[in-house]
Every structure is written in C-alpha cells, then in structure tokens.
Amino acid sequence: MKSISYILMAAVAALLIVLPYVGDLASQNLAIKVMIAAIFALGFNLLWGQAGLPSFGHAAYYGIGTFATIYAMEAIDKGGFLPTPLLPLVGAAAGFVFGLIAGWFATIRTGVYFAMITVALAELVSAIAVKWEGVFGGESGLRSIRSDWGPFAFQTTTSVYYLTLVWAVLVMLFLYWLQGSPFGLIVRGIRERELRVKFLGYDARKVKTLVFALSAAVSGLAGGLLAISDESANMVLFQGAGSAFVVLNTVIGGANVFFGPVIGAALTTCFGYFGANLSHFWMFYLGVAFVATVLFAPEGIGGAIVERARQVRAGERALLNLSDIANLSALIVAIVGLIILVEVTGTICSESYRAAVASGQGVWPAVKLMGLSFNPLSPLTWIAGIGGLLLGTWVLLKQGLAKWPSFLRRTELAQPVGTGEAK
Amino acid sequence: MKSIRLFALAAVSALALGAGAAKADPVKVAYLTPKTGPLAFIGAMYEPTVDFVAKPFNAAGGWNGNPLQVTIYDDAGTTQGAADRFKQAIADGARIFIGAGTSPLASQNLADVQRWNQRNPDDPAVLLIVGAEGLNFTGKDCNYYSFRFTTTPYIRQNALAKVMKDKGMLGERIYSLQPDYTMGREMEAASDENAKTYGYEVVGKARHDVFKIRDFSPFIEKVRAAKPDTVFTASSGSDLLLILQAASASGLKTKFAGMFLDEPGNLASAGAAALGGYSAQIFNAEAGGEAGEAYRAAFNTATGRDPVAFMSNGLITMTMLTSAVKSLPAGSKINIKQLITALENNKVEWPMGTLSMRAQDHQLQLPLVVSIVLKDAKHKLDGTDMGFQPVKLLSAEETSVPVSAECKMVRP
Numbered sequence: 076m077k078s079i080s081y082i083l084m085a086a087v088a089a090l091l092i093v094l095p096y097v098g099d100l101a102s103q104n105l106a107i108k109v110m111i112a113a114i115f116a117l118g119f120n121l122l123w124g125q126a127g128l129p130s131f132g133h134a135a136y137y138g139i140g141t142f143a144t145i146y147a148m149e150a151i152d153k154g155g156f157l158p159t160p161l162l163p164l165v166g167a168a169a170g171f172v173f174g175l176i177a178g179w180f181a182t183i184r185t186g187v188y189f190a191m192i193t194v195a196l197a198e199l200v201s202a203i204a205v206k207w208e209g210v211f212g213g214e215s216g217l218r219s220i221r222s223d224w225g226p227f228a229f230q231t232t233t234s235v236y237y238l239t240l241v242w243a244v245l246v247m248l249f250l251y252w253l254q255g256s257p258f259g260l261i262v263r264g265i266r267e268r269e270l271r272v273k274f275l276g277y278d279a280r281k282v283k284t285l286v287f288a289l290s291a292a293v294s295g296l297a298g299g300l301l302a303i304s305d306e307s308a309n310m311v312l313f314q315g316a317g318s319a320f321v322v323l324n325t326v327i328g329g330a331n332v333f334f335g336p337v338i339g340a341a342l343t344t345c346f347g348y349f350g351a352n353l354s355h356f357w358m359f360y361l362g363v364a365f366v367a368t369v370l371f372a373p374e375g376i377g378g379a380i381v382e383r384a385r386q387v388r389a390g391e392r393a394l395l396n397l398s399d400i401a402n403l404s405a406l407i408v409a410i411v412g413l414i415i416l417v418e419v420t421g422t423i424c425s426e427s428y429r430a431a432v433a434s435g436q437g438v439w440p441a442v443k444l445m446g447l448s449f450n451p452l453s454p455l456t457w458i459a460g461i462g463g464l465l466l467g468t469w470v471l472l473k474q475g476l477a478k479w480p481s482f483l484r485r486t487e488l489a490q491p492v493g494t495g496e497a498k
Numbered sequence: 499m500k501s502i503r504l505f506a507l508a509a510v511s512a513l514a515l516g517a518g519a520a521k522a523d524p525v526k527v528a529y530l531t532p533k534t535g536p537l538a539f540i541g542a543m544y545e546p547t548v549d550f551v552a553k554p555f556n557a558a559g560g561w562n563g564n565p566l567q568v569t570i571y572d573d574a575g576t577t578q579g580a581a582d583r584f585k586q587a588i589a590d591g592a593r594i595f596i597g598a599g600t601s602p603l604a605s606q607n608l609a610d611v612q613r614w615n616q617r618n619p620d621d622p623a624v625l626l627i628v629g630a631e632g633l634n635f636t637g638k639d640c641n642y643y644s645f646r647f648t649t650t651p652y653i654r655q656n657a658l659a660k661v662m663k664d665k666g667m668l669g670e671r672i673y674s675l676q677p678d679y680t681m682g683r684e685m686e687a688a689s690d691e692n693a694k695t696y697g698y699e700v701v702g703k704a705r706h707d708v709f710k711i712r713d714f715s716p717f718i719e720k721v722r723a724a725k726p727d728t729v730f731t732a733s734s735g736s737d738l739l740l741i742l743q744a745a746s747a748s749g750l751k752t753k754f755a756g757m758f759l760d761e762p763g764n765l766a767s768a769g770a771a772a773l774g775g776y777s778a779q780i781f782n783a784e785a786g787g788e789a790g791e792a793y794r795a796a797f798n799t800a801t802g803r804d805p806v807a808f809m810s811n812g813l814i815t816m817t818m819l820t821s822a823v824k825s826l827p828a829g830s831k832i833n834i835k836q837l838i839t840a841l842e843n844n845k846v847e848w849p850m851g852t853l854s855m856r857a858q859d860h861q862l863q864l865p866l867v868v869s870i871v872l873k874d875a876k877h878k879l880d881g882t883d884m885g886f887q888p889v890k891l892l893s894a895e896e897t898s899v900p901v902s903a904e905c906k907m908v909r910p
Contacts, residue, residue, distance in 0.1 A: 101589035
C-alpha cells in the first residue's frame with residue numbers, strides 16, 4: 076500500500092511537471108486557475124475549517140492582493156527592484172495588513188455576527204472600489220505586464236504555470252506545517268471550545284485576529300498569482316461571486332480535510348471551464364451539488380475519501396466493492412435524470428425555442444441532448460427524468476452513501492466530524 | 499493520509515489535461531459574452547444576433563467558400579472568466595474576437611488582445627467591442643487592433659440634446675441624475691460640456707449608488723427642488739425603473755431622457771411611469787421606414803423577438819465584420835491587418851442609414867433615433883400598450899462627436 080502511494084505520488088508530480096509539454100495553452104491556463112482557486116480555498120479554509128470562523132467576504136482580500144500585485148508589477152515595469160517571482164508576496168502582504176484590520180473588527184463578535192461583519196467589510200471594499208476610480212481604475216480596471224527577472228523570462232503561459240506550481244506547493248507546505256504547529260492546535264482549540272482556551276491563558280481574540288490575517292494573506296497571495304496570470308485587476312473581483320465560490324469549493328471538497336478545498340477548487344473550476352461550454356445551466360448544477368453536499372454529505376468529497384481510506388485500513392471495507400458500483404450507478408442514474416429534466420425544461424422555456432415553435436406552426440421540435448432526441452410533449456421524457464432522479468436518489472439513501480439531513484433524521488445533534496489530518 | 503493527497507493531485511492533473519481540438523479552414527471568430535451568472539441577460543440578448551447574420555453569410559458562400567465559424571464563449575460575467583476564455587479561444591485558433599460584455603469585460607478583452615499582440619506581433623488578434631460605452635475604448639485606450647461598435651455617453655447625450663432642442667422640448671434647466679460609476683460620470687461630464695452648445699444650464703447634479711437603492715424619492719425631491727425641464731440619466735435596469743416610478747408616484751412632471759429605456763422588459767416593469775421618456779436608440783423599425791420594418795420582421799421571424807437595445811449593436815458588429823471579411827482577397831487564412839483596413843474603409847447600409855468606422859479612433863459612426871415612449875407608438879413593446887415613437891432620425895454625420903484628444907493610435 077505504502078509503496079503504491081509513493082509510486083502514484085511520483086507519477087502525479089511528474090505529470091504536473093511535464094504538463095506544459097503535453098497540454099496546450101488552454102490546459103495550462105486551466106491548471107493555473109485550478110491552483111489559484113485551490114490556494115484561495117485553502118486560505119479560506121484556514122479560517123473556516125481550522126478556526127471555525129465563517130467568513131463570507133473573502134473576495135475582498137483576494138481582490139486586494141490582485142490590485143496590490145498589479146501596482147507592484149507596474150513598479151517593476153517602470154524600473155523597480157522587486158524580482159517578479161516574489162510578486163505574490165506583495166499580494167500576501169497586502170492581504171495580511173488588511174486582514175489584520177478587518178480581523179480585529181470582525182472578531183469583536185462571534186458566530187452569525189462575525190459572518191455579518193465580514194460580509195459588510197467586503198461590501199465596503201467593493202463600494203469603495205466602484206467609486207475610487209483613481210486607485211481601482213473604475214470600470215476598465217488596471218492592467219500591467221509581467222517583466223522578466225534576470226535569466227528568468229515570464230512572457231509565456233508555461234513560465235506562469237511553473238511559477239504558480241512552485242507557489243502552490245510552498246503555500247501547501249506552509250499551511251500543512253501551520254496546522255501541525257502549536258499555533259494550529261490553539262486555533263483548533265478555539266474552534267472546539269473557546270472558553271477552555273481562554274482559561275488556559277491564551278488571548279483568543281489575538282489568536283483569531285492573527286489567523287484571520289493569515290487566511291487573508293493566503294487569499295491575497297492567490298490574488299497576486301491571478302494578477303501575474305491575467306495581468307489585470309478589476310473591481311469586479313470584489314463582488315459577491317468570488318466570496319461565494321470559495322465557500323462552494325470548500326464545502327464541496329470538505330472543510331475538515333486538508334486537501335478538501337483543493338479537491339473542491341479543482342472540481343468546480345474544471346466544471347466551470349468545461350461545463351459552461353456544454354450547458355447553459357452549469358451554475359444551476361453547481362448549486363444542486365452544493366445543496367446536495369450540505370444536506371446529504373456534509374463532510375464533502377474529501378471527507379468521504381478520508382472515511383473510506385480509514386475503513387480500508389481498518390479492514391472494514393474493500394477499496395471497491397459491489398455496493399460501490401451499485402451506488403455509483405445510482406448516482407449516475409440520478410444525475411442523468413436531473414440533466415434530462417433541467418435541459419428539456421430549460422430549452423423549451425428559451426426564447427429561441429418559442430420562436431422555433433412559432434415558425435414551425437405550433438410543432439414542438441425535439442430537444443437534442445446527449446446524442447438523443449427528447450420530445451417535450453411525450454410523457455416518456457418526463458418519466459425518464461423524474462424516474463431517474465427519484466430512483467437514483469432512493470437507492471443512494473437506502474444504501475447509506477447519502478445520509479438524510481439531520482433535521483429529517485430525528486436523532487440528536489450530528490456528531491462533530493473528525494479533523495482528518497490532525498489525528 | 500498519503501492516498502488523499504495523491505487523489506487530490508491526481509484529480510488536479512487529470513482534469514487539467516483537457517484540450518480543445520483544432521479544425522482547419524473556417525474563419526474562426528470567438529464571441530466572448532456572459533451567458534451565465536448575474537449578467538446572463540447580456541449573452542441572451544446577443545446570442546440570437548450572431549446566427550441571424552452568420553447563417554445567410556455562410557449560405558451565400560462565406561469567404562470564398564470558407565464559412566464564418568462563430569463560437570460563443572461564456573465568460574460568466576467576470577473579468578477572470580473573460581481572461582480564461584480568451585486564452586481558450588486563442589488555443590482554439592481564433593484571432594478575431596468579439597467582446598460582447600460590459601465595460602469591465604471589454605477592458606479585460608482589450609488588455610488580453612493588446613498583450614497577445616505585443617508578444618506575437620506576427621500573429622495578431624483583433625477585438626470588436628460590441629456594447630461597452632466607456633470613453634476609454636476610443637480615448638486613452640484606443641488601439642489599432644480594437645474597434646467599438648456602439649456609442650459613448652457623449653454621443654447619446656449629444657443626440658438627445660440636439661433633437662430635444664430642435665423640437666423645443668429640452669428647456670433651459672437641465673438636471674443630471676447619474677449612476678455613480680464610469681458611465682454615469684461620463685454622461686454627467688457630457689451634460690456639462692454641451693450646456694453652451696444647446697443653450698441650457700445644468701441646475702443640479704446627483705449621483706446614486708448602482709443597484710443598491712430601493713427608494714429614490716429623496717433624489718426625486720432634490721430634482722423637484724431644482725425645477726428642471728429635463729432630467730438626463732444614464733441609469734439602467736432596476737435603478738431606472740425605480741427612478742421613473744418614484745418620479746411618477748410623487749407627481750413630478752419633468753421629462754426624463756436616457757439611453758437604456760429600451761432594454762428588454764424595462765417598459766413592462768416601469769409601466770405608465772415610462773410614458774413621455776426620451777431615449778436615444780440604435781434601431782427603431784418605424785424610423786427606418788420600409789427597410790426598418792422589413793428588418794424587424796425578418797429578425798422577429800428568426801428569433802421570436804424584435805431587435806431592441808444592444809441587440810442592434812450585435813447585429814451591426816456582425817454585419818460590418820461579414821462585409822469586411824467578404825471584401826478580402828481569397829487566401830488560406832485571414833490577414834488581420836487587411837481585415838482592419840477593410841473595416842476602416844467599409845461603408846455598410848443599415849435600415850437607419852449608412853454605417854462606417856472612423857479610422858482615427860475606430861469609433862463606429864452610426865445614425866441614432868431619438869424616440870419618446872407613447873401609447874400610440876406603432877410597435878408596442880414587452881406586451882404593454884406602450885412603445886417608442888421616433889421623434890427624429892439623426893444621420894451618422896449628425897451624431898458624430900470629434901475624436902478624443904486622448905486617443906493616440908499607434909499604427910504599425
């Protein structure tokens with residue numbers, strides 16, 4: 076088992092290193108965006124997963140990192156001395172400073188009020204960015220260009236890819252170390268029982284402010300990498316979508332597992348990248364995935380993998396058995412059912428479809444989907460959609476892969492989930 | 499724990515390996531527009547306009563037998579998405595880009611095109627901006643490789659003031675109520691600048707937050723106190739509706755003049771409050787006479803709706819692009835510099851008049867229709883009993899405003 080994992084790890088590392096030689100420009104760019112989203116989600120999860128503090132305004136620190144880095148890039152272009160590979164540190168520093176201030180305010184309160192303050196601060200930054208054209212560039216934003224540094228040229232996407240890869244590895248090592256450090260233990264202690272940590276003599280407020288600032292710094296670093304990759308910054312970055320996506324990534328991937336946010340970021344970024352070209356409704360599917368994860372699998376994908384790995388190691392279950400195959404098939408049936416329902420409904424509600432009906436003298440054309448034609452007037456279409464969705468969901472619930480949400484289970488409160496790596 | 503790390507890494511690398519397949523021959527055009535997210539309505543507006551022009555062009559043989567292949571890329575309304583889609587489209591082999599989004603998105607597109615051209619001077623890309631009205635695109639950011647196919651707040655304000663002055667409807671007291679972002683600030687500056695030309699005085703100014711305010715009555719009371727004859731506004735969407743409704747509820751009789759009243763759904767939502775509002779439109783079937791009516795009917799048959807608001811800009815962009823492509827000499831691949839020259843020199847007939855592209859700043863020279871919302875308009879909109887009745891059709895020469903002093907185009 077151990078040797079297999081080492082071989083696999085080496086293979087993955089090799090794959091990441093040779094990617095620019097086998098993939099084209101678009102796949103490199105996608106990999107860069109996955110890594111940036113992963114760093115951002117890891118930074119966010121430091122606050123949420125580790126400290127248990129829900130921030131719904133992390134786009135602010137991400138965006139500030141981007142803008143700070145753009146200014147630094149501009150300074151380099153004008154003859155500054157900062158080496159280009161260290162640019163993300165500018166974003167991190169900006170995020171840290173701003174996170175320190177914001178964290179100091181937000182940690183005055185806890186729980187819902189804390190979350191509200193983070194939202195308010197993000198809105199504040201967003202509102203300022205819209206109005207302060209001199210600094211944030213207004214609607215057209217700011218742009219700059221990457222400069223070379225010594226023997227290193229940064230004009231190609233490949234060079235940006237490697238730069239991002241190096242930074243992603245560094246950030247992961249740092250966060251992993253932080254998690255295991257005494258500071259990380261206190262942070263988790265605050266999450267579990269803040270009062271006890273206070274009785275031990277720690278200043279919980281200071282710790283929370285610091286972890287907030289660190290989380291903002293990692294987010295700012297991700298923003299800095301975005302600035303290097305896209306060479307521009309726009310006030311749109313501060314808007315709510317960025318804050319929402321990072322929550323989505325973390326929840327889908329699993330907040331209690333170190334690599335959970337990375338998995339979530341990889342999945343949603345790739346889904347957005349490919350899904351957007353495949354279906355008009357990709358955001359809806361993402362929303363369904365989010366709701367389904369929160370309701371039925373609160374540990375996320377990462378949590379499910381950790382749990383399975385634990386069971387395999389304990390000899391409770393095989394790596395893959397018959398019920399897994401049944402579960403997977405049920406999941407696919409449910410997804411196909413959902414896709415049929417959504418796509419057929421969505422298509423017949425679109426204006427172009429209504430125009431086609433009008434020009435075809437009231438004949439409803441079939442909806443093309445996955446290589447098949449679905450007649451929207453035939454009950455078979457709807458039976459297939461609803462039936463697939465219900466059947467798949469029923470099997471999943473019966474098999475126990477998905478759990479009824481706690482408020483429907485009528486048992487006592489859900490047990491706190493293990494902290495994964497910490498064990 | 500190792501296995502989890504591995505899984506994560508494997509997932510990243512496996513998913514990172516997707517690649518776009520390349521095809522030969524067709525003239526590839528990348529259409530970057532938001533199709534999902536909060537700005538999805540923009541993509542929904544532009545999408546039908548693409549096929550409406552491209553289909554007949556390809557049916558008639560395209561460019562010497564090569565079809566125009568327009569691929570729509572969804573930037574999801576974010577600048578990051580726009581940057582991603584640009585790189586994807588470049589990888590797919592497109593060098594002609596149509597940026598059909600808001601000003602921030604178009605800025606991102608322009609930045610991407612500029613940098614691509616800087617790094618690949620032998621394989622340049624060109625950007626056609628459809629609906630971004632920011633002054634910078636033909637001002638300080640004007641670029642040999644980018645074209646703008648819409649107006650600026652200056653052009654629209656100028657057209658509105660000109661026609662309303664002509665018809666004696668403008669009055670001498672003007673109020674400027676603007677959304678507090680680039681567009682609003684530019685409209686405000688335009689209102690100031692034109693004061694002498696059209697003999698009015700700006701008696702008051704106010705800016706409001708964008709899509710944040712629910713109750714506009716304090717703004718309306720400020721307007722009332724200034725006793726203006728006409729209020730100019732670049733507000734759009736729900737802001738515009740709320741302003742009109744607040745004005746109507748408080749019994750303010752002032753005329754409103756703006757540019758976004760003909761966005762889909764606005765008339766229906768504003769109801770009677772929109773009556774008497776002035777708008778500078780790109781297209782109005784009634785103003786175009788027979789040609790306009792025929793165009794409207796053809797578009798309606800193909801797509802199920804009338805061309806309104808920025809849809810017309812989408813149609814203009816595609817029409818001018820196809821016409822320029824058609825004029826190019828046969829070859830295996832489009833020469834971007836030849837295409838740019840063709841775009842600069844082409845004159846295209848459009849139901850409202852002649853369209854052309856000014857070579858100095860690549861600003862479209864287009865006719866505009868100043869219309870008023872009335873109940874007896876010929877074409878009712880959005881299922882209401884109201885529509886836009888043309889007041890005057892201005893020719894491209896009449897709507898033109900001088901080249902911005904900030905534009906210093908570098909021609910290779």
